[in-house]
Amino acid sequence: MRLSTLFGKTLRQPPAEAEIASHRLILRAALARPLAAGVYSYLPLGWRVIRKIEAIMRDEMDKIGGQEIHMPVLNPAELWKETGRYFAIGPELIRFEDRAERDFVLAMTHEEVVTDLARRELRSYRQLPFMVYQIQTKIRDEARPRGGLIRMREFLMKDGYSFHEDQKGLDEYYPLIHQAYKNIYSRCGLQVLDVEADTGMMGGTGSHEFILLSESGEDTVVICRNCGYAANVEAAKALKSDRVGQHAPPEAMKPVEEASTPGVKTIQQLTEFFSLPAQDFLKSVFYSAGGDLVAVVIRGDLDVNEAKLARALQSADFRFATDVEIAKAGGVPGFASPIGLKNVRVVLDDSVDADAFIAGANKPDTHLRNVHYPRDFKADIVADVALAQAGQTCCACGHEIELSRGVELGHIFKLGYKYSEAMGAKFLSPEGKEVIVIMGCYGIGVDRLLAAIIEQNHDDKGIIWPRSVAPFQVHLVALGVEDAEVAGVAEKLYLDLQARGCEVLYDDRAETTGVKFNDADLIGLPLRATVSRRTLDKGSIEIKPRTSQDFTLVKLDEAVEHIAGECL
RNA sequence: CGGGGUGUAGCGCAGUUGGUUAGCGCGCAUGGUUUGGGACCAUGAGGUCCCCAGUUCGAGUCUGGGCACCCCGACCA
Known part of the structure; x- marks a missing residue:
């Protein structure tokens, strides 16, 4: 391909919209x-x-x-209705009617x-x-x-x-x-x-x-540098650290008692108010799933992983519940917990142990101390629904995950x-x-x-194509095309290389050296071959890999075989 | 879908308190000088200033509505 006739011009400046x-x-x-x-x-x-x-x-x-x-x-919607995905998938599935008003999707x-x-x-x-x-x-x-x-x-x-x-x-x-x-x-x-x-x-x-x-x-992935375990955070299993410090153990359970917590709603605020670590609180996150209210109860230092929750519920059809929905079930947003609530399905994260926790009282400005599972509330489902976090340890080898x-x-x-x-x-x-x-x-x-x-193969000058996917193998540059000998040698090399089976991009334009070399670096073909007055005076052409600063001179009569050896 | 940003020549941008014929760099065309890392001189072409409505003697500039694109988040078989 000749660069002089290639459709599409390189840009000196990228459009402002491009960030990566x-x-x-x-x-x-x-x-x-x-x-x-x-x-x-x-x-x-x-x-x-x-x-x-x-x-x-x-x-x-x-x-x-x-x-x-x-x-x-172009698909008839019928097929997608058969599997239910016509209804399950949101607006990212393009739906429309044909002229006969039959439902179709793309x-x-x-x-x-x-x-x-x-x-x-x-x-x-x-x-x-x-x-x-x-x-x-x-x-x-x-x-x-x-x-x-x-x-x-x-x-x-x-x-x-x-x-x-x-x-x-x-x-x-x-x-x-x-x-x-x-x-x-x-x-x-x-x-x-x-x-x-x-x-x-x-x-x-x-x-x-x-x-x-x-x-x-x-996407976020969890990686263990020690054993090589790697998983999407949606699927990642990680060992949740045990709670540290003093907790009332199950055999020493004290009765639940109310604590006045005016305006203290978030886990962050609670840790400051009580001077206790986040893990000593129960976080209750309410979802609405197919009309039912679901309370996900998890340790305060952990967050809910909705992909895991979907598996636990065996349905992805849920969303955060509104304050109105929570209130309807007797919950008080900010001070909510499953304790004392009816008509709520409870999903308990397996991080919640039998020791004492502080949880919401479903009463404004009030929390409860000495809450124990399962004494004080029951769970419909117990499962791992926690998002893996940095600092937790690998479920396979115990090493810290990243x-x-x-x-x-x-x-x-x-x-x-x-x-x-x-x-x-x-x-x-x-x-x-x-x-x-x-x-x-x-x-x-x-x-x-x-x-x-x-993304993985570029430098500040441009792309560095791996040979296997490069659009061409060789970027042939003729410097000074007005020089009849330069043009003639380059032209012959272009034809000979193609005959030899090489894919050649031939810069036959009447551009200056800088323009040509910068375009070659930008386009990033694996090999650059330069013909100029200077190389011809030595009876040679110059070869330079995109990945190297160094070039080698190759005699004219060896050029085709040399290049073919590099790119075939 | 929420939050933020940007729309002026192909690309990157400037355009003052509303004021005459809307500019600059790059790119493009023509001619000339150049030719080993984005050269130089001269001449020139190229614009619905995102769209619509309004305010005004007068709108790129002010007001309202809309659209497009980018970024963050939500979403993502």
Whole structure:
């Protein structure tokens, strides 16, 4: 490709809206251009990278028996009603009617379509197992797109779906997917963290996320530097420290007594008022779940993890209760607890021991001392619903855990029977019995991966492409194109390299040295080859890797083979 | 969806208490001088000042409403 005719100009200054490194470089290097919030067009350079990434994904999927298919983005709403997601998912699912007033949606993922395909095709266990995948546009009307290609409303995803006879088959296949994903990242030059993830309402039996550690990430992961345990904070198990200090133990229980606490509402205020650590108080957080009031009771030093709460409640359909709803059940916001309340489901975090706590009295300006569980209140559910915190210790080895921000690059899931059951995807077993097929789903964002590669591979001059995904391998620079010999040699090199199978971006423009070298650094191809009067006087051209400050002179007649050796 | 910010030429920005023909740098076009790290000179093209309504003799500037984009948070199969 000649730079003089390449569609898309590099920018000296990035548009003011770009804040994170990959976003700025994607715009400056002319990889993509915005059309609307979270919607981008790819220019030739960016699209070549996308195609390289896709090729790696296809290769890894094919290696583990994946078969590429292609499913529509335009979906009849009927399918989504069958699984209930038409009603369960919020406005991020775009819904509309066609001209005949039939309900349609734009697919944000393809479990419904693929399960529908499966139930139509699948008859016998002899057809199992299989895994199909596609690289397809996904539409999600995200509340807040951000970070350029990090979070988009229209994006590309490689999504795969596996179908097995039984859990055992899925369990045996899952590690192959897991390894294929790791291969994809490493082949793209990325170091990603592989973490245990929340299976959420999917009801699955296993799930991993692949996280790029980055300050601009929107997920929080828990990491143990000692044993390597890593998990999304939504799923993370951590050992809650035991309470320290003096507490009335269960065998020495004193009667509950009221304490006047005028205006003291928050845990922070309580610790100051009583001069006691936060762990000696009971925090009660009220939720409204499907019309019921739920009180989540947790130690004062901990916060509620709503993903874990969803699992405990077996429903994600809840929100913070309003003060009115709390008052209706007899609670007094700021001084509330489950003690003495009726018609409230109580979820107790397993951090709450049998020793004495101070809790709300459901009476204005009043708390209660010597509250003991289970003497003074009962729990409907006891579970771990606490958010992991820095400073807690690893559930596997006891070492102190760290929290880190990250970007979710991929998510693999043992789906189980949720979709196949809802949609009746069944097959006949060897015994002639109808059996529901078990599914897995495996997603990885293509655009986001491109952004991640840049996040992890750039310097202050520009992108540093890993060879595997670089839009071209060689940036051929002709300095002083008015010099007929320079132009002639560069031109010949360009043609010869292409004939030899190298991907060459040829800067044939009549620009000054600084402009050309700065563009080469910005675009970031692995190898730069320079032809100038100065190199020709030595019968040579100059070769410089993007990653190095040093260059080497190579004789003209060896140039093609030398470069080919570096980039093929 | 809550909070904050920004909308003036392709990009980055300035524009005074409301006042004539809306500027600057970069980029772009033409000509010339240059040519190993974003060169220089000259000439030139390019604007619904986000939109609508209002106040005013007069609005980029003031008022009201709307829209778009960015950031933080909530949300996120």
